Amino acid sequence: MICPFCKLNDDKVIDSRSTDGGAVIRRRRECLKCAKRFTTYERAEELARITVVKKDLRRETFDRDKLMRGIRSAFGKRPVSEETKLRVVTDVEESLYRDFDREVDSVEIGKRVCEKLKVVDEVAYIRFASVYHQFRDVTELANELATLLNRPKDVKDQGKLFGQ
Ligand SMILES: [Zn+2]
Numbered sequence: 001m002i003c004p005f006c007k008l009n010d011d012k013v014i015d016s017r018s019t020d021g022g023a024v025i026r027r028r029r030e031c032l033k034c035a036k037r038f039t040t041y042e043r044a045e046e047l048a049r050i051t052v053v054k055k056d057l058r059r060e061t062f063d064r065d066k067l068m069r070g071i072r073s074a075f076g077k078r079p080v081s082e083e084t085k086l087r088v089v090t091d092v093e094e095s096l097y098r099d100f101d102r103e104v105d106s107v108e109i110g111k112r113v114c115e116k117l118k119v120v121d122e123v124a125y126i127r128f129a130s131v132y133h134q135f136r137d138v139t140e141l142a143n144e145l146a147t148l149l150n151r152p153k154d155v156k157d158q159g160k161l162f163g164q
Pocket of ligand 1: 003004005006007008031032033034035036
């Protein structure tokens with residue numbers, strides 16, 4: 001890491017600890033030239049990058065912000081807290097780092113997001129799944145809607161599924 005005081009890129013790590021459920025590593029560092037100390041926060045993706053393999057087999061580095069944008073647009077103006085949206089992204093991200101070493105299919109990420117959204121908000125789930133082509137065709141979409149509608153009645157917002 002570059003020292004914020006003298007700009008030399010040579011330091012030793014004095015202390016490391018993880019925060020935010022392991023997604024962030026906080027490191028206390030000491031510059032080997034000027035001996036000043038500074039703290040860095042490294043996200044999991046900076047420590048071990050995961051490559052996303054898209055359907056057309058192009059590869060790109062996993063991008064948490066991009067995932068967040070997709071999830072935000074799926075929620076749109078749904079009455080869902082910012083905290084809940086962040087939770088969805090963080091849960092998916094952590095599950096990827098837990099289950100995959102270097103590469104993961106974009107379809108798999110989509111599946112995991114859908115599983116989370118299905119529990120949190122059905123409208124956001126259907127939107128996300130439609131945009132990210134989790135349904136092969138409109139029949140599959142219709143079948144999924146029917147499944148949601150036939151879920152037990154204690155699921156909130158069920159009646160609003162076609163309301164927007
Ligand atoms: Zn320094």
